[in-house]
Amino acid sequence: MSDYFHVRDIHKDFSGMKVLTGVDFKVRKNERHAVIGPNGAGKTTLFNIMSGDLKPSSGIILYKGKDVSGKPPHILNRSGLSRSFQITNVFQQLSVFDNILSGVRSRYGLRYHFFKRPDRDHHLIEKVEALVAEVGLTDVKDQPASSLSYGQQRALEIGVTLSTEPELILLDEPTAGMTHEETVQAIKLIDKVTSGRTLIIIEHDMDVVFSLADTISVLYHGTILVSDSPEKVSNDNRVKDAYLGEG
Amino acid sequence: MKKQGNIFICMSGLILAGALMPVILSQYHLYILTEIIIFSLFAVSYNLLLGYAGLLSFGHALFFGLSGFATALAIIHFPGLTLLSTVLIGLAASIIAGFVIGALLLRHKGSYFALLTLAFSALFYAVAVKWYSVTGGDNGLNIVRPDLNLGFASISVSGLAHFYYLTLIVVGATIIFCWYFTQTAMGKTVLLMRDNEKRMQFLGYNTNFARLILFTFTGALAGLAGSFYALHFEFVSHMAVSINMTTVVLLMTFVGGTKKFWGPILGVFVYIIFQNYLSDLTDRWALIMGFIFVFMVLFVPGGLSEVIVKIQQRLFGKRNDNGVKYIASEEGNL
Ligand SMILES: Nc1ncnc2c1ncn2[C@@H]1O[C@H](COP(=O)(O)OP(=O)(O)O)[C@@H](O)[C@H]1O
Numbered sequence: 001m002s003d004y005f006h007v008r009d010i011h012k013d014f015s016g017m018k019v020l021t022g023v024d025f026k027v028r029k030n031e032r033h034a035v036i037g038p039n040g041a042g043k044t045t046l047f048n049i050m051s052g053d054l055k056p057s058s059g060i061i062l063y064k065g066k067d068v069s070g071k072p073p074h075i076l077n078r079s080g081l082s083r084s085f086q087i088t089n090v091f092q093q094l095s096v097f098d099n100i101l102s103g104v105r106s107r108y109g110l111r112y113h114f115f116k117r118p119d120r121d122h123h124l125i126e127k128v129e130a131l132v133a134e135v136g137l138t139d140v141k142d143q144p145a146s147s148l149s150y151g152q153q154r155a156l157e158i159g160v161t162l163s164t165e166p167e168l169i170l171l172d173e174p175t176a177g178m179t180h181e182e183t184v185q186a187i188k189l190i191d192k193v194t195s196g197r198t199l200i201i202i203e204h205d206m207d208v209v210f211s212l213a214d215t216i217s218v219l220y221h222g223t224i225l226v227s228d229s230p231e232k233v234s235n236d237n238r239v240k241d242a243y244l245g246e247g
Numbered sequence: 248m249k250k251q252g253n254i255f256i257c258m259s260g261l262i263l264a265g266a267l268m269p270v271i272l273s274q275y276h277l278y279i280l281t282e283i284i285i286f287s288l289f290a291v292s293y294n295l296l297l298g299y300a301g302l303l304s305f306g307h308a309l310f311f312g313l314s315g316f317a318t319a320l321a322i323i324h325f326p327g328l329t330l331l332s333t334v335l336i337g338l339a340a341s342i343i344a345g346f347v348i349g350a351l352l353l354r355h356k357g358s359y360f361a362l363l364t365l366a367f368s369a370l371f372y373a374v375a376v377k378w379y380s381v382t383g384g385d386n387g388l389n390i391v392r393p394d395l396n397l398g399f400a401s402i403s404v405s406g407l408a409h410f411y412y413l414t415l416i417v418v419g420a421t422i423i424f425c426w427y428f429t430q431t432a433m434g435k436t437v438l439l440m441r442d443n444e445k446r447m448q449f450l451g452y453n454t455n456f457a458r459l460i461l462f463t464f465t466g467a468l469a470g471l472a473g474s475f476y477a478l479h480f481e482f483v484s485h486m487a488v489s490i491n492m493t494t495v496v497l498l499m500t501f502v503g504g505t506k507k508f509w510g511p512i513l514g515v516f517v518y519i520i521f522q523n524y525l526s527d528l529t530d531r532w533a534l535i536m537g538f539i540f541v542f543m544v545l546f547v548p549g550g551l552s553e554v555i556v557k558i559q560q561r562l563f564g565k566r567n568d569n570g571v572k573y574i575a576s577e578e579g580n581l
């Protein structure tokens with residue numbers, strides 16, 4: 001299935017400022033795909049388009065054979081795509097448990113029900129407990145998100161992203177602001193909790209990227225320089241010149 | 248679990264007290280109590296918009312008055328109808344209006360939303376004033392409460408005690424349902440949308456749809472209150488759809504506090520009792536109420552319910568580092 005997720009010639013400009021100038025790459029099912037590129041290259045903008053937050057100026061996105069560009073986030077989420085945010089974006093006033101519950105109940109269709117109480121549904125509670133444990137937050141599950149440490153907040157961000165049981169997961173710099181050691185730990189967690197699913201991740205730590213990813217796409221000046229296996233990418237002269245050479 | 252038990256005891260106590268009121272209170276006070284129950288539903292519905300969803304509406308009286316008019320017109324033009332049918336007609340009118348207006352307002356939030364609700368409110372008010380042949384213009388519509396038909400028996404509710412019981416049962420049960428609603432999937436969804444609407448969208452929630460449903464629901468609740476208002480006073484006029492009426496419910500809600508479910512109910516109690524007391528003393532009662540409101544907003548923005556919660560915390564030493572919990576947090580609701 002080479003056409004599981006296919007970004008085709010995506011352009012985006014913000015009132016004249018060209019941020020993406022023809023982005024092309026493919027993601028296979030169950031692949032771990034890393035998107036790298038310098039700050040301001042347009043990685044988050046690309047994620048915003050892929051997750052339905054922004055409409056592309058032109059170009060299409062094929063997901064499971066259908067053009068989904070311009071579809072709103074809730075529709076994309078229901079078709080199995082879920083994303084995280086570079087800046088933690090959870091429900092700060094809610095407990096860890098309720099943060100996760102908000103996605104789990106959505107996954108099982110309990111969004112607008114006028115009579116059912118999600119917190120009384122044993123099936124949902126079990127699912128939430130399991131996911132809270134998976135991201136290592138069981139000890140703090142009743143604490144409000146706002147009281148968590150930075151690392152715990154990042155873990156919760158991933159937990160919330162996984163809470164709708166997505167098959168395609170987009171993580172935007174999940175390790176932003178972490179030391180190298182913390183990053184290695186976080187990536188281990190991510191590798192574990194996303195196993196058996198498709199992962200597209202934006203990540204800065206090169207060691208981590210090269211150990212995790214099956215495929216790396218390098219975004220530079222609004223377009224993909226190269227999208228290939230880690231070995232090929234690290235030996236690519238254009239990449240060396242444009243990006244790796246700096247660091 | 249223990250909390251659940253407490254709520255049960257509280258509820259039972261309230262129901263018992265409610266049942267005894269016609270024996271205890273004078274006719275005059277029973278009349279006021281009935282008004283308080285009706286306005287409690289109105290204020291609770293307003294707070295579901297304001298406190299829970301974070302939507303400031305200046306058009307809430309529109310549904311209240313529209314439903315009051317629909318009920319009154321049904322009574323006048325279809326004399327055979329039973330009381331509950333006339334209430335249902337009012338309810339249907341407010342649901343349709345809520346859905347249509349909600350659909351038009353859907354994408355607007357904040358001050359645009361507030362201004363648009365104000366515009367709709369002004370429109371309905373103008374119609375109520377000008378369309379004399381239907382609404383009675385400045386004279387309003389006088390009605391007589393029809394009988395309550397339960398299928399097996401027809402009960403007259405022309406007497407105050409009977410009507411009080413009917414109000415207590417129907418409106419009281421609706422208020423209790425509103426509390427329950429805040430615990431349901433939809434109730435929680437509304438709260439989470441206020442907290443972080445964007446994330447809700449990325450978790451599969453259609454937030455525009457949820458807002459429309461909530462808007463229609465609160466419109467229907469206000470409509471039910473409006474029907475009972477018309478039945479209680481056996482009168483309805485353009486006052487019921489006016490900006491003035493929205494201001495009243497806004498004041499009641501603010502005085503009681505938006506952060507607790509029961510805040511607006513407390514606000515209604517204080518407002519109506521104060522108003523009756525003051526209007527006996529002076530013609531300038533509206534001015535005094537205005538001053539009280541200004542004082543409250545400036546110095547007690549959380550309303551009376553916040554004051555009570557703070558006193559409670561002092562007395563029982565229940566330390567809570569965040570101060571008063573917001574309704575978004577799990578336990579703050581009752
Ligand atoms: N909503 C927006 N409006 C205007 N400019 C934007 C917007 N979002 C991003 N940009 C600009 O697009 C460029 C790429 O940003 P971004 O996608 O966040 O890059 P990256 O995630 O690769 O660091 C930046 O110059 C940024 O200022």
Ligand SMILES: [Mg+2]
Nearest residue numbers: 043044045086
């Ligand atoms: Mg970014």
